[in-house]
Amino acid sequence: MPELPDLEVIRENLAARLLGRAVSCVAVRRPGLVQAGPVDLAPLVGKTLHDITRRGKHLLFHFQEDLFLIVHLMRYGWLWHGPSRYEITKTTTLVLSFSDATDLRLIEPGTPQIAAVWLCSDPSQVDPLKKLGPEPLGPQFTLDAFSQALGKRRRIIKKILMDQAIVAGIGNAYADEILFWARLSPFRYAHTLRAEEVEKLWRAIPETLRWAIGEIKLRVGENLFDKEIRDFLFVHGRAGAPCRVCGTPIGEVLFEGQRTNYCPRCQNVSQPVR
Ligand SMILES: [Zn+2]
Numbered sequence: 001m002p003e004l005p006d007l008e009v010i011r012e013n014l015a016a017r018l019l020g021r022a023v024s025c026v027a028v029r030r031p032g033l034v035q036a037g038p039v040d041l042a043p044l045v046g047k048t049l050h051d052i053t054r055r056g057k058h059l060l061f062h063f064q065e066d067l068f069l070i071v072h073l074m075r076y077g078w079l080w081h082g083p084s085r086y087e088i089t090k091t092t093t094l095v096l097s098f099s100d101a102t103d104l105r106l107i108e109p110g111t112p113q114i115a116a117v118w119l120c121s122d123p124s125q126v127d128p129l130k131k132l133g134p135e136p137l138g139p140q141f142t143l144d145a146f147s148q149a150l151g152k153r154r155r156i157i158k159k160i161l162m163d164q165a166i167v168a169g170i171g172n173a174y175a176d177e178i179l180f181w182a183r184l185s186p187f188r189y190a191h192t193l194r195a196e197e198v199e200k201l202w203r204a205i206p207e208t209l210r211w212a213i214g215e216i217k218l219r220v221g222e223n224l225f226d227k228e229i230r231d232f233l234f235v236h237g238r239a240g241a242p243c244r245v246c247g248t249p250i251g252e253v254l255f256e257g258q259r260t261n262y263c264p265r266c267q268n269v270s271q272p273v274r
Contacts, residue, residue: 021049
């Protein structure tokens with residue numbers, strides 16, 4: 001599933017291609033895709049795209065007359081941009097054709113197809129956006145706010161990092177990377193963190209995400225991509241491979257159906273879990 005760094009690069013690269021273009025035609029190709037607004041998204045026709053922003057794992061396409069198309073790619077969705085003359089594949093669930101004879105297409109090759117879009121005039125009133133916590137790269141993500149959100153929760157810190165209501169945009173892969181960057185065990189509980197550890201974790205969040213954005217950008221340049229680019233990560237997806245810092249084999253556990261990778265040595269996992 002794409003996370004904040006992937007979406008930031010997609011956002012930037014799509015903006016370079018699409019801003020200032022007008023929509024000439026819309027085709028919604030899967031019932032249930034549109035969560036808010038007319039199911040055929042007809043109001044988009046004729047509107048010019050002014051901006052693309054991101055909130056958590058949602059991309060917000062801002063069209064003229066304050067019309068917003070919000071897109072959540074969920075698990076398997078990807079965005080494709082190219083010439084309208086290219087054949088539309090069976091797994092394409094949304095096509096926005098632009099005035100320059102190019103299409104922006106939402107493609108969902110895996111099942112279940114659960115990507116979602118909303119058409120609205122005020123994104124702050126859309127349910128999934130109402131529930132989001134601060135953006136980790138924004139000014140509202142302060143140490144005070146983060147410490148308060150952690151509070152004395154008896155929750156595993158990895159789960160807290162993935163809780164979109166506490167901090168927006170982080171999923172399974174970057175939660176692992178952030179914990180490695182902070183040199184904290186993914187199995188620690190929030191209430192056991194000392195103040196200096198909370199600060200270290202808070203700093204690691206934007207640092208890790210900014211680093212990842214740069215690494216992805218280096219690999220894709222101006223292009224889009226149809227699967228996550230994760231070859232540069234230190235721990236996630238590297239079970240058994242030597243840690244790039246200390247050489248210890250990267251560990252892996254499954255809990256609640258999700259893979260967690262960590263370096264037992266760098267992240268001090270041999271410490272008893274309290
Ligand atoms: Zn290590």
